[in-house]
Structure formats: C-alpha cells, structure tokens
Amino acid sequence: MSAGRTAAARPWRRLLPYAILATAAALTPFAVTDTYLLSLGSLIGLFALAVTGLNLLIGMAGQVSLGQAAFFGLGAYASGILTVHHGLPVGLAIAAALTLTGLVALVLAAPTLKLEGHNLVMATLGLNMIFTIVCIQWESMTGGSSGLFGIPAMSLAGVNLSSDRNFFYLVWGVLLAVLWLCSNLLRTRPGRALRSLHQGDLLPVSLGIPVVQYKIALFVAAALLAALAGCLYAHYLQFISPHSFDMFVSLQLVTMTAVGGLGNLWGGVFGAAFLLLLPEWLHAVPDVMPLLHGLILMIVLMFCPRGLLPALKNMARKIWRGHG
Amino acid sequence: MLFDQLPQFLLSGLTSGSIYALVAVGFCIIHNATGMVNFAQGEFVMLGAMIMISLTQDLGLSLPAAFVLSIAGAMLVGLFLERIPLGLARSRHILILVLITVGFSIAVRGAASLFWGKTARALTSFSSEAPLLLGNAVISRQALWILFLTMAAVTLLHVFFHRTPVGQAIRAVADNRRGAVLVGIPVARMVMVSFALSAALGATAGILIAPITGMHYSAGVMLGLKGFAAAILGGYGHVWGAVAGGLLLGVLESLAAGFISSAYKDALAFLILLCVLWVRPSGLFGQRTLKRV
Numbered sequence: 001m002s003a004g005r006t007a008a009a010r011p012w013r014r015l016l017p018y019a020i021l022a023t024a025a026a027l028t029p030f031a032v033t034d035t036y037l038l039s040l041g042s043l044i045g046l047f048a049l050a051v052t053g054l055n056l057l058i059g060m061a062g063q064v065s066l067g068q069a070a071f072f073g074l075g076a077y078a079s080g081i082l083t084v085h086h087g088l089p090v091g092l093a094i095a096a097a098l099t100l101t102g103l104v105a106l107v108l109a110a111p112t113l114k115l116e117g118h119n120l121v122m123a124t125l126g127l128n129m130i131f132t133i134v135c136i137q138w139e140s141m142t143g144g145s146s147g148l149f150g151i152p153a154m155s156l157a158g159v160n161l162s163s164d165r166n167f168f169y170l171v172w173g174v175l176l177a178v179l180w181l182c183s184n185l186l187r188t189r190p191g192r193a194l195r196s197l198h199q200g201d202l203l204p205v206s207l208g209i210p211v212v213q214y215k216i217a218l219f220v221a222a223a224l225l226a227a228l229a230g231c232l233y234a235h236y237l238q239f240i241s242p243h244s245f246d247m248f249v250s251l252q253l254v255t256m257t258a259v260g261g262l263g264n265l266w267g268g269v270f271g272a273a274f275l276l277l278l279p280e281w282l283h284a285v286p287d288v289m290p291l292l293h294g295l296i297l298m299i300v301l302m303f304c305p306r307g308l309l310p311a312l313k314n315m316a317r318k319i320w321r322g323h324g
Numbered sequence: 325m326l327f328d329q330l331p332q333f334l335l336s337g338l339t340s341g342s343i344y345a346l347v348a349v350g351f352c353i354i355h356n357a358t359g360m361v362n363f364a365q366g367e368f369v370m371l372g373a374m375i376m377i378s379l380t381q382d383l384g385l386s387l388p389a390a391f392v393l394s395i396a397g398a399m400l401v402g403l404f405l406e407r408i409p410l411g412l413a414r415s416r417h418i419l420i421l422v423l424i425t426v427g428f429s430i431a432v433r434g435a436a437s438l439f440w441g442k443t444a445r446a447l448t449s450f451s452s453e454a455p456l457l458l459g460n461a462v463i464s465r466q467a468l469w470i471l472f473l474t475m476a477a478v479t480l481l482h483v484f485f486h487r488t489p490v491g492q493a494i495r496a497v498a499d500n501r502r503g504a505v506l507v508g509i510p511v512a513r514m515v516m517v518s519f520a521l522s523a524a525l526g527a528t529a530g531i532l533i534a535p536i537t538g539m540h541y542s543a544g545v546m547l548g549l550k551g552f553a554a555a556i557l558g559g560y561g562h563v564w565g566a567v568a569g570g571l572l573l574g575v576l577e578s579l580a581a582g583f584i585s586s587a588y589k590d591a592l593a594f595l596i597l598l599c600v601l602w603v604r605p606s607g608l609f610g611q612r613t614l615k616r617v
Contacts, residue, residue, distance in 0.1 A: 058419070064419055111602040112602075114602075114605050115601055115605050116605075117418075118355070118361050118556065118560050119556055119560065119601055119605060119606075119607070121361065122552060122553060122556040122597070122601070123597075123598055123601050123602075125549070126553070126594035126595075126597050126598050127594075127598065129549075129590065129591070129594045130591045130594050130595060130598075133587075133588060133590055133591035134591065137587045137588060137591075247549075251426060254419075254423065255423055255426065255427075258419065258420060258423050262417075262419070287438060288434065288438065289434070290430060290431075290433060290434030290437065291431055291434030291435050291438060292434070293430055293431075293434065294427050294428065294429070294430030294431025294432070294433070294434055295427070295431050297423075297426070297427035297430065297431075298409050298424055298427035298428055298431060301413070301415075301420055301423050301424045301427060302409060302412055302413040302414065302424060303413075303414055304414075305413065305414050305415030305417060305420045306415075
C-alpha cells in the first residue's frame, strides 16, 4: 500500500528497476563471453518467468501449487512434439502449445481450486507426478526417459533467435515485458481485488469480488507463463527430457518464490537467480554440495521469511543510515 | 487366469500399504500438532533403515538392540528439526515452515550421501528368507513381520492416544490449541513429543521395508510422498484414516500394476487420489467442513 503511494508521488521510481534490469541484461552478453554462463543467464530468465506466474498464484491468491513444472513441461513437450512429429512451424507450434496448456489449466482449475491447503498441495503434486510418468512411458511421442531430440530452433526474419546471445535478449525482453504487465495489472481495480484474495475468502466475497473466477484466472495465467517459459526452453536447448519438469522442479519453483519473497515480483527474479547460481558456486565442493544447498536454503527461510531481496534492502538501508 | 493372482496382488498391496500407513500416521501426528506438512518425513524412513544397517552390519549389534537405537537416533533428528530449524524460524507462516522442512530434507540427504555413500545397501531379513505358501499366494516372512509389526504399532498408538495422559494431551492440542493452553497443557512439549513420535514411526517403516527393497540415501523421498498421499486419501489428520488410506493406496497400486500396467502404476495411484479429492475434497474419512462465507 505504502509502496503504491510513494510510487504515485515519484513515478520515475517505478521505472527505475526496469531501467536497471534492462541495462544489466543488455550489457551482460558483452561482459560474459562464456557461453555456458550466458545460457545459465537465459535459464534464470526462463525460471523467473515461471516464478512470476507462481508468485501471482501464491502471493496474491494464497494458493500453493506444486504442479507448476508440469505446465512448464506441457508447454515444452506440446511445442516440441508438434514441431518434431507433425512438422508445424515453430511460431504456430508455440501458439498451439499455449492454447493447449491454457485449456488444460482451465479444465483442471475448477475442481482443483476447490481444495484447500495441504489437499491442494497434494493434488497439484499428483498432477505433476502423473505428467512425469506419462512423459517417461509414452515413448512413441515423447521419446521416453531419454528425451525428445531434434526440436527446431526459433528464427524471426532470418535472425536465429536460439543462438546464445539472441536467446538471452529474447528471454529477458519477454521477462521484463511480463513483469511490467503484471505490476501494472496489480495497480488496477481487478488487481487490487486479486491482492485481497490471500487473506481468506471472507473479505473479498463480502466486497462482491467473484473469488472463484479470479482464482481460476490466476491459475490459468500462472500455467500460461510457465508454458511460455517451457516453449522457449524447448526451442532453445532443442532437446527436452522428463526430469527437467518433475516435481522437484516444482518444489524448486516454489522455493524460488519464497526465497525471493511471497508476492514480491522482483524478489521472484532474485530468488530464481539465487537458487540457480547457488549450485554453481558450490561446484568447487561437489561432495558437500547437497548438504550446503539444503542448509543455506533452510537458513535463508529461517531468518529472511519475507524474502532475501527485502532483507538485503533492509540491510543496505541500515548501513546507509549508519554512515549518514 | 489373471484372477488366480488376486490374493497375491492383495497380499503384496497390503505389505507396501502397511509401510505407507506408518509413514502416513507420522504425517498426521505432526499435522495435528502444528498444522503443517513435514516434507522431511521420508528422511526419517531413510535414516531409520540406514542407521539400522550400519549398527547391525558394521558394528555387529543384535537386531533388537539395533532396532531400539535406530529409532532413538531418528527421534533425536526429529527433535532437532522441531527445536532448531523450525523452532528458531522467524516466521510462523505455514508455507515458510513447510519449505524449511524441504531444505532440511535436502540437507539430511546430503549428509547421508556423505556418510553412507550413494550405493544401496540391504538389511538382512528379521527371520529366514524361505517364503511361506498361503493358498495360491506366496508371502515372505519379512512381509508377515511388516503386517504384524504395523498392526502392533498402530494398536500401541491407539492405546497411547486414548489411555495415557500424554497421548490425551496431544489429542487435546490437536483439537483446540488455545483450549489446551488454557487448561495448562504444555503445548510446546507436546509438539516436541509429536515430532519424536512421528520420526519413530517413519524409522520403523524404513527398518521394516529395508530387507525387501534395500535402502539408499535418497530412497526416503518416494516413500515420504506415498505416505503423504495416503494421509490425504484418508482425510488428513485422522490417524485411523491414514492407516486405511495407506492400506488402500498399497492395494490399489498393486492391483493397478497387476491388472492394468506396471509402467503406469504410480500414475494410476495418483490419478485415483485426484479423483477422490475432486469428488470428496476432505478425503475419504475426513469430516466435511461446512463453509459459509
């Protein structure tokens, strides 16, 4: 609320994070010449895209889904299968994959969102397990556990969008646009209604907000963002396998959301970067990596429950004041 | 012809179902005490079995002594989880606490892979390996041990919850936390007991299944998830519901593997679970709560 007020008083402050992130994204491919690191940067952008959707669902509506990776994978597999087995052009395949994921999410939303708390967690987790098993077993279509090969690259007007540098720009461009759209959406009347949802149904219903429709819309929107990330992922790596979309990935997406701060859109980007970079830093000590990974995760969640980004901001503010 | 095998499928379903039931009851006890899902429940299963294997094979302890020590070890880890990571957490938000248990389980798996390595190890059966014939079906002696000890554990648990002051106090906390505080029940200590109890049940499940399937550092994950599914199926929070949910899940899985497709058996188990949840959002034995807005 207070953030909204200061933003209204100083509109440039709202644009500042976008400008910083856009500049950083524009400069990164010049600074980072290692293609592995650059593709890691693209992966962070893709996960941030899926986390943004999940953040809307968890942070706004208070609905915890452990099935987000299934939608991520549904986008990837639908687009991959349509191009590999049916020879569709990439653009059309992505459009079809998004439509399909949207429809599936819409059908699943109504019965699933009737559930609350742990039952919702279990149901979405179950959906994810089923998705993974089908991907592994339906070998003729999905290539089974060895994965789907030969997915074509994306190109637009003769420019190869799947080259490391171009893809990096594409992902971060899409992410910035989505963040811009979402944060603007949250400042509208329906956006304020969405933000009232996580406090339980009593308040929004008594204000005449159609809670069920809004929750379904958020569920579908989150699924679509994950599917979009999945489509881009498939046409970039040109290879997908079931384990990139299993329940552990869903769990990781929820953790990214929490580490960044629930309902904090920028925090989600930060959380995605933190969780994907952490194993890279720990690579120096491969044996103790899982142990340290778990411990760091636990400590961050124990001591920065409102997210790492707000905690760092607070710390920076304290240091600033201490000196001034 | 296939139906001749029905008793066999039922028996193996009940065996794995007993394991799911033990894990599921652990989930319920922690849920009743704190309202949260403990995603580290599967690690108790793994720890119980791995400690047991180390004590019997590396240190040469007798089965009963190792059994008691392994369960005590898992209980200590359960108490640690409740006291340190959850107890010191700055937030009481359920999702944050649940994710802390996720972090804890990753750390425990990491520590286990350092300590025991990544290869699977087997525990020797409690009694001879020679299977018994039961009409058309074959049953291993270990499976009988599983069925018997699970029944014993659940019966003991029932007596504990209904006949002892501590058990009754835990039920009071589950029923009405504020009321329990008001009548002078030490709620924090009851939560500790719940974690220890739930760890002990998980460890028992691990020790029982290890002679049949073996155990390795990450084998707890799937068993934990099946236990969670069983607890939800039975109506989360109901101990007897969890037992029924576990047995039902085991039998359904075994029937689906036998009659439909073994490749899709896990998918079918989860599909059935989803259908139950969609039709009865509160689980099979859960009370429907009337919601008025």
